[in-house]
Amino acid sequence: MRQLQLPAFEFTEEQKEFRKEVRSFLQAEQQKGTFDTHADSWLSAYSEEFSKKLGAKGWIGITFPKKYGGHARSSIDRYIITEELLAFGAPVASHWFADRQSGPLLLKFGTEEQKEFFIPKIVKGECYFSIGLSEPNSGSDLASLKTTAEKVDGGWIVNGMKTWTSGAHHSHYMITLCRTSPQDPKNRHGGMSQLIIDLKSDGVTIRPIQFLTGEHHFNEVFLENVFVPDNRVVGEVGNGWAQGLTELAFERSGPERILSTFPLLEEAIRLLKEKEDHRGLMEAAKLVSRMWSLRNMSIGIAALLEEKKDVNLAAALVKDLGNSFEQHVAEVIRLLLPAMPRKHAEDEYARLLAESILHGPGFTIRGGTTEILRGIVGKGVISA
DSSP states (O other): OOOOOOOOOOOOHHHHHHHHHHHHHHHHHHHTTSOOOOTTHHHHOOOHHHHHHHHHHTOSSTTSOGGGTOOOOOHHHHHHHHHHHHHHTOOOHHHHHIIIIIHHHHHHHOOHHHHHHHHHHHHTTOOOEEEEOOBTTBSSOGGGOOOEEEEETTEEEEEEEEOSOTTTTTOSEEEEEEESSOOBTTBTTOSEEEEEEETTSTTEEEEEEEOTTSOEEEEEEEEEEEEEEGGGEESSTTBHHHHHHHHHHHHHSSGGGTOTTHHHHHHHHHHHHHHTOHHHHHHHHHHHHHHHHHHHHHHHHHHHHHTTOOOHHHHHHHHHHHHHHHHHHHHHHHHHSOOOOOTTOSSHHHHHHHHHHHHHHHHTTTTSOHHHHHHHHHHHHHHO
C-alpha cells in the first residue's frame, strides 16, 4: 500500500518579508474602502478594478515566465499571495481561474501563439477564463459528456451545453472539454479535446443559475454551431482528458480549499475575545489547530509543484479534507455565537455567517465531489 508523504516546509526570511508586503498592501486597500471582506471570495467576489491592481503589482501569474510578462517566481511565493488574499476575503474571482489553472495549462500544452496572445493579458488582470467541464447529464461521470466539436475547414463547429460554469458572465474565454471523435466503449476517456471558446462568439448563450440569495456566479452555457478556429485547440486533439487531469491538480491543491470560511473564523475569534468566552475560544482553537495541519499539507503540495512532481493524489486528499473543514467551521461557529445570518447585514459577523452557511454545500461539490475524490485517493493508495 502506497504511503502519501508531503514535505515539511518552512518559509525563508525573504518569503516572510514578501508576506508582510502583500499584507500591508491589502490592509491599505481595505482601509481605503476598495473592498469589503467576504467569505468564499475567490468564487463569488468580482472586481475587475482590483484584479488590475494586482496585475500592476505583478501578483497575477507570478510564477509565469518573464518572456510572457510573468515574474518566474516560485510556487511558494504564489501560495503566500493566495493565502493573504483569501484571509482578507478580497474580490479575486474575476482573474482566479486564469491565474490558477488556465494560464498554467496553456504554458504546459499551448502553442507559442496561444502563450504570446493570452498569457500577457492574464498577467495584467485583463483576461478572464472559465472552465467548461460539467454538463447536465455528465457531472461526476465527466467521460460521458455530450458536447461535440466537428471538424470543418479552418476549425471546429461546437454544439452542446455546459453547466455550473463559474464566472462565465464575467469571463472572456472558456476552456471547453468536448468530444472530437465518437466515444469508444473500450476507451471512454479517449476522443476528447480542449478548445478555447470566445464567450462573445455567435451561438454562445449564457444564462445565470442564481443562488436562493440572488447571488450569481454559476451559469449555463449553451453552444449552438459555435465556430472555433484551429489555433484555439489546446494541446493535442484527442488528449483532452489527460490535459484536464493536469488542470484539476492545479485546481484542487491550493489554500482556497481550506480558507473559504476563514474570514468568519477570524471574526468569530475576535468576538469571543471581546466577550472573554473561554469555552468558545477553546472550541475555536480546535478549528485553528485543524486548519494549521491542513495548511501544512497544502504548503507541502506547493513545494511539490515547485519540484514539478505529480500532486494529483495529494491534491485530491487535501481538497476532500479541506472542504469538509470549511463546512465544519460554519457549523461550529454558529453554535458558539448565535445570530440571525443575513446576507446584507451591516453587522459583519451576521453577513459572513450567512455567506459561509449558504455557500457551504457547494464546497464538497465544486472541483470534484467528495465521493469522486475519495475514489481517486483509494485507487491511488491501493494500486501503487
